[in-house]
Amino acid sequence: MNKAELIDALADKTGLNKQDAKRALDAYIEIVTEQMAKKEEITLIGFGSLTPRPQSERLARNPKTGEPVMIKPRTSVKFKPGKFLLEAINK
Template identity: 75%
Template sequence: MNKAELIDALASKAKMQKLEAKKLLDAYIQVVTEQMSKNEEIALIGFGTLTPRAQTERLARNPKTGTPVMIPPRTTVKFKPGKYLLEAMNKKKKG
């Protein structure tokens, strides 16, 4: 699903105009980005938790040439799915 499809789905589920759904999604993305840049965790109970995670400097290899390359330290995001999301994803289909 891409952003446009997500906007369509949000508008349909929330019974709102697509423009309103786009504004809502853009605002959500902006808030998450701001909080992650401040190293703040975002917990959506039942859905999951977004946690900033520091990665240390590490050695890797260039896949084309095979030469070693140092990857500088950086911050990334870890997503831990919540109970209800996992249950919905692993629900056995009857039939």
């Protein structure tokens, strides 16, 4: 499912028009991005949690040349599914 399909599904489920559904989705994405930038966790009970995770500098290899390359430290995001989501997808 891509963003346009998600907007259509949101509009269908909520009764919103597509423009309002797009604004709601864009606002959600903006809020999540802001919170991750602040290194804040987002927890949606039953669905899951998004947690920013720091990754340290590490040595990797360029797959094309095999040459060692140092990857700079960065922050990634970990998603941990909630109980109800796991139950729903494993029925």
